[in-house]
Amino acid sequence: MRKPLLFLPGPMQVPEQVRVAGDRPLFSHRSSQMSELLSKLEAGCKPLFGTRGDILFLAASGTGSMESAVVNLTSPGEEVIVIVGGTFAKRWADIATAYGVSVHTIDVDWRRGATLAEVDRALKQWPNARVIFHTWSESSTGVLNDMAEIGELVRSQNKIFAVDAVSGLAVSPMAMDDWNIDVVVAGSQKGLMVSPGLGVVAIGARGWEKAQQSNTLRFYFDWKKLKGAVPFTPALSLLLELDGALDFIHAQGMDKIFARRGRVADQIRNLVHRSGMEIYALKPGNGITGVIPLKGFDIPALRRRLENDFGIQIAGGLGKIKDTTFRIGHVGHLTEEEVDYFIQSFERCLA
Amino acid sequence: MRKPLLFLPGPMQVPEQVRVAGDRPLFSHRSSQMSELLSKLEAGCKPLFGTRGDILFLAASGTGSMESAVVNLTSPGEEVIVIVGGTFAKRWADIATAYGVSVHTIDVDWRRGATLAEVDRALKQWPNARVIFHTWSESSTGVLNDMAEIGELVRSQNKIFAVDAVSGLAVSPMAMDDWNIDVVVAGSQKGLMVSPGLGVVAIGARGWEKAQQSNTLRFYFDWKKLKGAVPFTPALSLLLELDGALDFIHAQGMDKIFARRGRVADQIRNLVHRSGMEIYALKPGNGITGVIPLKGFDIPALRRRLENDFGIQIAGGLGKIKDTTFRIGHVGHLTEEEVDYFIQSFERCLA
Secondary structure, three states: OOOOEEOOOOOOOOOHHHHHHHOOOOOOOOOHHHHHHHHHHHHHHHHHHOOOOEEEEEEOOHHHHHHHHHHHHOOOOOEEEEEEOOHHHHHHHHHHHHOOOEEEEEEOOOOOOOOHHHHHHHHHHOOOOOEEEEEOEOOOOOEEOOOHHHHHHHHHOOOEEEEEOOOOEOOEOOOOOOOOOOEEEEEOOOOOOOOOOEEEEEEOHHHHHHHHHOOOOOOOOOHHHHOOOOOOOOOHHHHHHHHHHHHHHHHHOHHHHHHHHHHHHHHHHHHHHHOOOEEOOOOEOOOEEEEEOOOOOOHHHHHHHHHHHHOEEOEEOOHHHOOOOEEEEOOOOOOHHHHHHHHHHHHHHHO | OOOOEEOOOOOOOOOHHHHHHHOOOOOOOOOHHHHHHHHHHHHHHHHHHOOOOEEEEEEOOHHHHHHHHHHHHOOOOOEEEEEEOOHHHHHHHHHHHHOOOEEEEEEOOOOOOOOHHHHHHHHHHOOOOOEEEEEOEOOOOOEEOOOHHHHHHHHHOOOEEEEEOOOOEOOEOOOOOOOOOOEEEEEOOOOOOOOOOEEEEEEOHHHHHHHHHOOOOOOOOOHHHHOOOOOOOOOHHHHHHHHHHHHHHHHHOHHHHHHHHHHHHHHHHHHHHHOOOEEOOOOEOOOEEEEEOOOOOOHHHHHHHHHHHHOEEOEEOOHHHOOOOEEEEOOOOOOHHHHHHHHHHHHHHHO
16 A cells, blocks of 8 residues: 555644654553653643643544533533534534534634624524534634634623634644633644544633533543543553654644644645635635635546545545535645645646 | 553553554545445454444444443433443443433342343343343453353343443454344454554444434434444544454454463463462453452552563452452463463562
């Protein structure tokens, strides 16, 4: 099998030092070694979330992290607001609906993301909603939503603000506490550069308080079981990879990591413009570039050619823009050579 | 960090070829490559479960697999019977209770496991119970429960039989279909010799039928989302490890694997007897040896000495036998040299 070069929204290539860290020998999860590892990982994650809250690790995909937020923060019949600007934002609504929550959705422009005015209107329209679910980095569109003003508004009305950062964490700077976000959920296989299967959840004091009031039936995703405890066998090899990834990130410095991710994003966006295509997101983040080619462009043929001739995987569109867009992912670590090779290969496919 | 030699009930050491298989490059989980991998894994798992049913893979720990069985097979208020012969059997009851199920427990002798007569009595006592949760290999005691007769009884009364095989699968031969079991749950980090974080669930036709009737609120663990689909990012590196593990198992042949596991279990049991200690389980499986030392024996000191002087980790007791037993785990692949080293080290600690 030729090694595919992944320009996907996730999973991304696991850097060599992360892989090596994950290959360290396993050990008992009921040991002081385990507690020390978890403390170290928690300390390493906090600055990436920008929080002084708690960090929990779940053996689960990003969707499991999202579900944990829904089942801990809400009760059946309770009203919530979900801001829907893409397929993954819609997943908040799907999960909450599955759990019997009364879900009010705001459908915002998928290219632009949510505005303060839209959220303000929704809060006035549904004053009984106590939790607002939003998406920071929308993986289906590439939009990175502005959070600070919306967070301030939500907090001013004493609501709980829960945010999906699955494809944004460790890609762009996040400031959970400063942005008045109570709960942030993330996954391992994007900016954290770890293999998929590990959920990471950050919970502030208000998030914990709300979780105490939930009467949703839950067990595996019950946050209180996971705080300072190892109730179930953790995904140990993925936690070891995360340890390597955090060492990698903090050794370089977060600023340098974010700057590098930004430079790669610029290179990809320049490529898209040069190729006569449009960037889907009006406010794109550093991790995913949604692309609108000219009408009639054969997207499947481009993806096939990239894969077959150049060994590069990119992603298709999702949801209502499934057939009219494609996505170039660059959430993780990419060398200059890999980016150059991608650009050259992409241009040759279009030539 | 010295590499610890794990004689735990799990996680176990990941064999080199499994590790190498897991280190293969990641790829898009929305690809034909992914479907092919899942088909291969399903085909490889079926003979280990002894079933022609479906195999689902969850990004979750063993407890997540158990929870998936509870939320798919039951509805709130429904009566179920849980056969409790240890800490993990009790977990069935805890999960079902958390989900509002009306749980009837049969407390059986932890050393002996369940008898047909006990289950028969329970079925008569609670005729409205439609699902029976049982444990094949009880990880807290080392008991491997006889399933064939109980399965026949449960089937004869048209009940659903759901079984935890987390620490027994790929350690001892299982015959799910022949034993009339409808659902079997397992995890990656025991006999499958894979890093923890991957749940494996086998579901027969009657299990699927019952799942259609459940109205328990669920999303991430909803089986019907997972059948023949990849709705969430899977734990890809663990699936790749599993691929390596199944190749390893089937290249040697299941019979040879089971025979080897049995020989190791015999060596460990002989060691325990020779050391003047007692085997806790009256019907032990091949994977876990629960040990009762003489009264007053300092179990923590033994565990400390094994770890500090010999680099070997064994496990303590759990539940009501927490302080009076310890557990030697040998669920996975162990070389002759590792077993010999363990035996010598154990004997030196007692000398």
